[in-house]
Amino acid sequence: MKYTLKALKWAIIILWICFIFLIFTTVYSVANIRVETNETKFFTKNNEVIVAIPFILINDGLYEILNLNVTTIVVSRENEPLTKSTSFIDVIPRGKETMIWHNISLSIQKMVSNQKYLFEDSNFTLLNNIRLDFARIIPFAMSVNSTMPWGAPLYNFTVSEPTFQMINATTSTVSFNISFENHSPYINLEGELELKIFNENEELLGVTYETIRVPSNSFYKKTLSVYIETTKVTNSGYINITFKTSMLNFGPLVIPYGSEE
């Protein structure tokens, strides 16, 4: 009995020493992990806005970090998920620095398919989930919510009432002002604006193409004139506006004019 008790006593002492050693080294290692972030970069690639967040993970602890998984879900104001981005690093060895580029991509074409994001500024919520296994024995998870502003590329888009001016019996000109503010920090509108004017009988009166160049955070205002056939002019009608730019194609946007009486 005495030998059994002695053996148990020593087993307990050794296990307590191991346990305390493990706790101290784990706490020490966690306290020696540093995360540094550099400046976030925004760029566009293949019609996608990419927000690249660089992390530098400095593991000065005693244990390695495994299966680091960073997932970001961009959610609209209406709680609708817009995109999901994941970055994965399988091992961050001890005493090493590891650079992680976490890219969040938003498809511009998908965004503009919802007209609200073209004309209205908004705030998206970023649901960031970070998961990792520390020292192979401690799974760790962290979730952080942050916001990302969305600037509408066609904010306050306005088309003035057209004014008709007769040049001769067959030809007239129709003029109107187009203005908007490109609030988007990511999208530069460079391309062509196609305008088609129809009368109330849905007959095409005239077409014009306008080259536009509206960089982010700038204002656009221009008076456009289109030659039309005088005989087809009616009291009312509509203008079809189509944007064909390098980053987004959108349209036709139907703007009615005149009164039907």
Place this chain on the structure above:
Amino acid sequence: MEAKNKISVKNISLRIFKAGIKAFIIYIVYLVFSWLTEPIRGFMGQYGQIIDVFFITVLIFTFISELSSGTIYHFVFSFSRELFVILYFITVLNGGTFKMNLENIKLAVNLQFFILMLIFISMLGIAKTLLSAMNFLNEKSEKETVREYY
């Protein structure tokens, strides 16, 4: 009679001294642990209190158990201490999942490995206490038998 009293006082003083030393060692461990976790104390929230309660309870149990050494109560208190460690950690740490909310940050750490290790050590402690209690009772009855025989 006087000599017997002197022995008893000496014996009790020795027990108090030994119990005090053991309690002091636990207190030192607590201080070192507090010093190491000082940078993250703010994030620990309610878990800081849980750790404090754990150390205080273990310290008290150790002191009482050591004070009552040489009696069957020593084993009762040791057994209670081991049982307390197992039940306390399983209950307050939800089986090993450690969760915290800091403004808009949610943290979750799975400490099941540590809980399992703690349970295993405590189980060994319980086994040792039970065997020691059996050994103690056995030796006591042996002594009584020898005393009765002579």
